[in-house]
Amino acid sequence: MEQSASFFSFLLDNLTQFLSFTGFSNFTVGHGIMIVVGLIFIYLAIAKEFEPMLLVPIGFGIIVGNIPFTPGYQIGVYESGSVLNYLYFGVLKGIYPPLIFLGIGAMTDFSALISNPKLMLIGAAAQFGIFGAYMLALLLGFSPQEAGAIGIIGGADGPTAIFLSSKLAPELMGAIAISAYSYMALVPVIQPPVMKLLTTQKERLIRMKPPRQVSKLEKIMFPIIGMLLTTFIVPSGLPLLGMLFFGNLLKESTVTKRLADTAKGPMIDIVTILIGLTVGASTQATTFLTPKSVGIFALGAASFVVATFTGVMFVKFLNLFLKEGNKINPLIGNAGVSAVPDSARVSQVVGLEYDKTNHLLMHAMGPNVAGVIGSAVAAGILLSFLA
Amino acid sequence: MKRLILATVLVVLGFVSVNAQSVYDLRINEVMLTNKTNYIDSYGERSAWIEIVNTGYNSVNVAGCFLTNDISNPMKYRIPSADPITLIPQQQYLVFFADGKSVHGTLHLNFTLDSINRFVALIAPDGSTLIDSVTLPAIGIDKSFVRLPNGKGEWRISELATPNSTNELFETHVSTGERFVKFDPFGVIMAIIAMSVVFTALLVLYRLFKLTARLVQKPIRIEFRKSKVAKAEAVEEVAEEVPGEVFAAISAALYFYETEKHDHESTVLTIERVSRRYSPWSSKLYGLQQTPNRIIVHRKLN
Numbered sequence: 001m002e003q004s005a006s007f008f009s010f011l012l013d014n015l016t017q018f019l020s021f022t023g024f025s026n027f028t029v030g031h032g033i034m035i036v037v038g039l040i041f042i043y044l045a046i047a048k049e050f051e052p053m054l055l056v057p058i059g060f061g062i063i064v065g066n067i068p069f070t071p072g073y074q075i076g077v078y079e080s081g082s083v084l085n086y087l088y089f090g091v092l093k094g095i096y097p098p099l100i101f102l103g104i105g106a107m108t109d110f111s112a113l114i115s116n117p118k119l120m121l122i123g124a125a126a127q128f129g130i131f132g133a134y135m136l137a138l139l140l141g142f143s144p145q146e147a148g149a150i151g152i153i154g155g156a157d158g159p160t161a162i163f164l165s166s167k168l169a170p171e172l173m174g175a176i177a178i179s180a181y182s183y184m185a186l187v188p189v190i191q192p193p194v195m196k197l198l199t200t201q202k203e204r205l206i207r208m209k210p211p212r213q214v215s216k217l218e219k220i221m222f223p224i225i226g227m228l229l230t231t232f233i234v235p236s237g238l239p240l241l242g243m244l245f246f247g248n249l250l251k252e253s254t255v256t257k258r259l260a261d262t263a264k265g266p267m268i269d270i271v272t273i274l275i276g277l278t279v280g281a282s283t284q285a286t287t288f289l290t291p292k293s294v295g296i297f298a299l300g301a302a303s304f305v306v307a308t309f310t311g312v313m314f315v316k317f318l319n320l321f322l323k324e325g326n327k328i329n330p331l332i333g334n335a336g337v338s339a340v341p342d343s344a345r346v347s348q349v350v351g352l353e354y355d356k357t358n359h360l361l362m363h364a365m366g367p368n369v370a371g372v373i374g375s376a377v378a379a380g381i382l383l384s385f386l387a
Numbered sequence: 388m389k390r391l392i393l394a395t396v397l398v399v400l401g402f403v404s405v406n407a408q409s410v411y412d413l414r415i416n417e418v419m420l421t422n423k424t425n426y427i428d429s430y431g432e433r434s435a436w437i438e439i440v441n442t443g444y445n446s447v448n449v450a451g452c453f454l455t456n457d458i459s460n461p462m463k464y465r466i467p468s469a470d471p472i473t474l475i476p477q478q479q480y481l482v483f484f485a486d487g488k489s490v491h492g493t494l495h496l497n498f499t500l501d502s503i504n505r506f507v508a509l510i511a512p513d514g515s516t517l518i519d520s521v522t523l524p525a526i527g528i529d530k531s532f533v534r535l536p537n538g539k540g541e542w543r544i545s546e547l548a549t550p551n552s553t554n555e556l557f558e559t560h561v562s563t564g565e566r567f568v569k570f571d572p573f574g575v576i577m578a579i580i581a582m583s584v585v586f587t588a589l590l591v592l593y594r595l596f597k598l599t600a601r602l603v604q605k606p607i608r609i610e611f612r613k614s615k616v617a618k619a620e621a622v623e624e625v626a627e628e629v630p631g632e633v634f635a636a637i638s639a640a641l642y643f644y645e646t647e648k649h650d651h652e653s654t655v656l657t658i659e660r661v662s663r664r665y666s667p668w669s670s671k672l673y674g675l676q677q678t679p680n681r682i683i684v685h686r687k688l689n
Contacts, residue, residue, distance in 0.1 A: 011461045114600070117600075118597075124589040131582060132578075135574035135575065135578060138572065143564070218596070218599055221545060226592060230588050234588065373588075373589065374589060385567055
């Protein structure tokens, strides 16, 4: 009798312990909120096709990162020794973003930019979104490093945002990455109203000269000169810019096709999976759900609006100095943010709304890829001033 | 022209040598003259000491350099080169004891420092180039003369000596960003500077590629013009030479093409390798001895 009583108490103890380990026992409202956020991301990616390549891994990562558990068993992304922690290492130390830039470089065709280099200036103008958000963040009381990391959301470049925040404000990296990717997915929603508000009917109908044929020599020279020039000016942008231009050289040299194919194919896919999943998992409710995260989301939206505003307005300003026939359609100004090729696609879609035969995509790709270079340069500057 | 190239190379080399990670990254960082209760050497003795810091981001070997307390004798103590202890890692420190007992080891100098000998200099391995020097004021017992921040700041007397460690130990660390924001609380200067740099970078790139486009297109244009002239000449020649049968053949071909009477070749000659991944000749499966399958027949028992 006594034996059976002790057996039952033993069973009860173990059962209680097991129950205390379950997700149900450790569940908090925060976990619930974040799981819902993850589900929304997955829904947006699958049903609405908003950046599915990014939002599916991130959304699922958010769910993975918010499964409640008892700390100490090397499960969570923040627990040293856990598998997720090892994978997260690549994010924390800024390893994945340059690898993604290598793939982007191997994918990107800079022809539009080379054929009409003045479009580079639009890519530069749109970077004001970064510094607009930086100023707002300082006003809201964020530390200089945090403000710099938040500001980079305005560059609309996920890998750059992750890279810079891992160096300046690692504790905010999850919120910054999620914010950057969310707004990049929402580019087709955020940008058109601003573009329409700032342009007249006449401006929207401007037809641009078709881009000229670019020679192979020019395409090969671009990454070499671009790399030398930009990294000599901003050496702290070397990991991003070096990899971007290296990837592009692999593509344009045409003699390293296999390497370029690997960079833009399997390698970028693997890194995208790892970065998406681990960044998503880093949004563990206990560390993520803070008033700071809310502030970051608000500033992220503002930075996108400012970037679109300055991009469009800069084209209008540039048009004051250009002859009739050489004018630039201000609807490509939004493409200065480096969300490739989404923002260029927005220029095309909005342009077609007003003239069914006016295709702006190729022209918009110019400032769009210039935006990638511009945001990496801006990240380098922030790093050298604030680190 | 040769002189110009030589001068450029020399300037570049000079620039590189000045900026390379080298003994020129070393600085005198902290000095104590009268040591009563402070740092003890491995012999259990207290003496004046000199701390050298490597301000660079590579390890630097201080071996071969000279330390002296007399500027007229810059090669007073040559730091031995056989001792691995002289390799100072990046942003790290090495303490030398000015006890006049160089027989005690590499870190023990053959001169002393006291209230009279208050000058210290670090000389490059060439024996004449001064890397760094300091003349100490009369500081009290167990007080040190330190640089804040490490290796590059102003010298000051410190109550708390920090041998083999940062001088900023008791200072509140102010980051570069915080220092910057002190001068630029609203981020306006940052925005102006950064946007100027971004614009400059992309503007230079724009100008370069405009120039490149012109340079690249020029030879093409010339070639194009040349080829136009050549073509015109060739056309003239052809006009003279082409016999009537050729026109007849071309006309016939065009006629057959239009009326689709031309037969299609069924085979195409190619030098591309035909990929055949599987062949029974190279299959290991066929090379192996097959294990006979046992057939079990179940008979129905009545």
